[in-house]
Amino acid sequence: MTAPLLRIENLGKRFGGFIALDGINLDVAPGERLGLIGPNGSGKSTLVNCLCGTLTNETGSVHFEGRPMNGLLAHQRTHLGMARSFQLPRPFHTLTVAQNIRVPLLYTVKTRPDVTLTEEGLDERCHEMLRLVSLEHKARKMPRDLTQVEMRKLELARAMAAEPKLLIADEAMAGLSSSEVKDIVALLIRMNERGVTIILIEHIMAAVMSFSQRLVVLVSGKKIGDGDPNEVIRDPEVERAYLGQ
Amino acid sequence: MRTPVFFLVSLAVGLALFFIARQYGNDYIFFAGYTVLQFIVLATAWNILGGYCGYVNFGSAAFFAMGAYTTVALTKFPNFANRYLPESIAWLAQGITYMPIPVFMLLGGLIAGLVGLGTGYLTLRLRGVFFAIATLALAVVLQTLIVNWDYVGGSRGAYVIRPATVPLIGNYVEYLFLLMMVLSVIALTVARGIERSQLGYGFATIRDDELAAEASGVPTLRLKLVATTLSGAFMGMAGAPFPYYIGFLEPSSAFGLAYAVNSIAMPMIGGTTSWVGPLLGAVLLGSLQQYATVTISSAVSLLVVGLLLVGFVIIAPNGIVGLFQKFVRHKEEPEIPLHDPAEETP
Numbered sequence: 001m002t003a004p005l006l007r008i009e010n011l012g013k014r015f016g017g018f019i020a021l022d023g024i025n026l027d028v029a030p031g032e033r034l035g036l037i038g039p040n041g042s043g044k045s046t047l048v049n050c051l052c053g054t055l056t057n058e059t060g061s062v063h064f065e066g067r068p069m070n071g072l073l074a075h076q077r078t079h080l081g082m083a084r085s086f087q088l089p090r091p092f093h094t095l096t097v098a099q100n101i102r103v104p105l106l107y108t109v110k111t112r113p114d115v116t117l118t119e120e121g122l123d124e125r126c127h128e129m130l131r132l133v134s135l136e137h138k139a140r141k142m143p144r145d146l147t148q149v150e151m152r153k154l155e156l157a158r159a160m161a162a163e164p165k166l167l168i169a170d171e172a173m174a175g176l177s178s179s180e181v182k183d184i185v186a187l188l189i190r191m192n193e194r195g196v197t198i199i200l201i202e203h204i205m206a207a208v209m210s211f212s213q214r215l216v217v218l219v220s221g222k223k224i225g226d227g228d229p230n231e232v233i234r235d236p237e238v239e240r241a242y243l244g245q
Numbered sequence: 246m247r248t249p250v251f252f253l254v255s256l257a258v259g260l261a262l263f264f265i266a267r268q269y270g271n272d273y274i275f276f277a278g279y280t281v282l283q284f285i286v287l288a289t290a291w292n293i294l295g296g297y298c299g300y301v302n303f304g305s306a307a308f309f310a311m312g313a314y315t316t317v318a319l320t321k322f323p324n325f326a327n328r329y330l331p332e333s334i335a336w337l338a339q340g341i342t343y344m345p346i347p348v349f350m351l352l353g354g355l356i357a358g359l360v361g362l363g364t365g366y367l368t369l370r371l372r373g374v375f376f377a378i379a380t381l382a383l384a385v386v387l388q389t390l391i392v393n394w395d396y397v398g399g400s401r402g403a404y405v406i407r408p409a410t411v412p413l414i415g416n417y418v419e420y421l422f423l424l425m426m427v428l429s430v431i432a433l434t435v436a437r438g439i440e441r442s443q444l445g446y447g448f449a450t451i452r453d454d455e456l457a458a459e460a461s462g463v464p465t466l467r468l469k470l471v472a473t474t475l476s477g478a479f480m481g482m483a484g485a486p487f488p489y490y491i492g493f494l495e496p497s498s499a500f501g502l503a504y505a506v507n508s509i510a511m512p513m514i515g516g517t518t519s520w521v522g523p524l525l526g527a528v529l530l531g532s533l534q535q536y537a538t539v540t541i542s543s544a545v546s547l548l549v550v551g552l553l554l555v556g557f558v559i560i561a562p563n564g565i566v567g568l569f570q571k572f573v574r575h576k577e578e579p580e581i582p583l584h585d586p587a588e589e590t591p
Contacts, residue, residue: 075464078460
């Protein structure tokens with residue numbers, strides 16, 4: 001069996017008296033497409049924030065490629081190959097679309113010892129990312145000129161520009177139409193085919209089911225389901241807690 | 246234009262202005278010009294932290310005063326050494342007696358830069374208004390310390406005797422003008438260099454969204470320290486020759502409201518996203534203030550700043566540069582009307 005890319009052991013986080021994460025254990029294999037679902041307040045975003053270093057977990061540990069992540073800052077985790085997209089797109093609004101993509105190339109890819117990036121190389125990679133998300137024609141536009149779905153694509157492209165081994169997409173399809181959702185799912189699958197492990201956090205079940213090879217369910221900070229998506233959604237506990245009676 | 250070429254061209258322009266001003270044989274041009282140049286440095290330094298990173302610093306006067314008081318402290322050191330130190334180490338004082346102003350500027354910049362680094366370190370987790378209040382508190386704390394520090398004159402103030410002439414250049418005020426002009430060129434070159442570098446991208450991401458910046462791999466905390474240090478150092482360097490310019494330094498003049506207000510207002514009026522903004526703002530406001538000071542009164546000069554600031558906040562919130570960029574955008578992409586007037590029925 002291959003070693004997990006990401007190992008979460010007994011992860012716990014509290015906000016005052018509220019237990020947001022209660023002893024989460026999870027292994028994610030390299031190249032896997034993992035769906036993470038749960039009702040509002042179940043701890044999905046808190047888990048992402050703890051994984052990415054935005055929040056500090058109080059108990060447990062996170063290992064990425066066997067390396068402990070506890071104590072590392074968010075940008076250090078990005079340098080190691082862990083990238084995320086945000087629930088609400090957070091573009092750098094004073095930079096153009098192409099410049100948005102340039103930031104992770106400059107601050108993450110270029111800092112890797114085995115990478116030498118010339119100005120032309122930077123431009124080339126930048127356009128490659130924009131081609132991947134079909135935004136090449138908007139390279140010189142400002143983020144305010146993008147539509148909602150284009151903004152989501154920019155968010156994913158920026159995360160992908162850091163050349164991550166693991167991409168955590170936090171509700172990348174919220175507020176999109178069904179055709180736009182299909183567009184993003186196809187995009188995420190294309191990204192996975194490039195060898196990137198993806199954790200997709202999503203409420204849109206059709207998207208989760210078509211994307212995920214494995215499904216994890218969180219409820220009230222606890223993991224209540226983990227396995228094949230078709231089996232997990234039929235689990236009575238999952239149905240009761242998340243999908244309704 | 247490459248950075249070294251920009252530096253040389255700017256220096257050539259500065260020197261040309263210096264020699265043109267010299268033709269008039271009027272000291273006032275250099276007195277007024279020095280103030281405008283000093284504000285170019287202050288506004289550019291403020292903009293490195295406030296404009297590029299989005300961290301508003303209300304304590305510019307403190308960094309400026311730190312540079313000024315570094316000069317006072319070093320100028321007074323020979324007397325202090327002769328009086329209180331053993332003769333075996335009093336020779337140190339002789340070295341300081343002959344220290345030229347550029348060395349004072351470097352030391353003032355170093356000390357203000359270190360205080361900037363310390364301030365940045367202590368306020369790393371503060372954002373927005375909380376950071377602004379912390380910098381204001383720094384100014385108050387430093388002013389209180391200076392007022393109670395007898396060695397640099399305390400609340401009484403300190404005299405610094407300006408030599409009448411300087412070798413090669415002659416008039417001392419012209420020498421001070423020349424120094425401040427070179428410092429302005431350096432500050433503008435550094436600001437422009439930052440803007441076009443990886444550091445500039447990093448600063449812009451901090452200004453736009455710190456969380457997203459971290460997620461993109463930008464070491465935001467380290468970059469903020471770089472910005473606070475650089476900004477503080479330039480403000481300190483701008484303050485270092487001030488005692489020689491004014492001749493008598495007291496806390497109320499070094500920590501004056503005018504420095505804090507002007508170093509914020511000038512980039513705001515010029516535009517904060519580019520090095521050109523602080524330059525335009527400082528030249529416009531600095532010249533207007535000098536004009537108001539000699540034609541109306543010095544009290545009115547600060548009123549000019551206030552009125553212009555209010556006007557620009559309403560008419561051009563992104564400053565002169567923003568207004569220009571908007572104009573260029575409109576030229577490139579004419580606004581598409583919401584409906585086609587041809588379709589309207591009579």
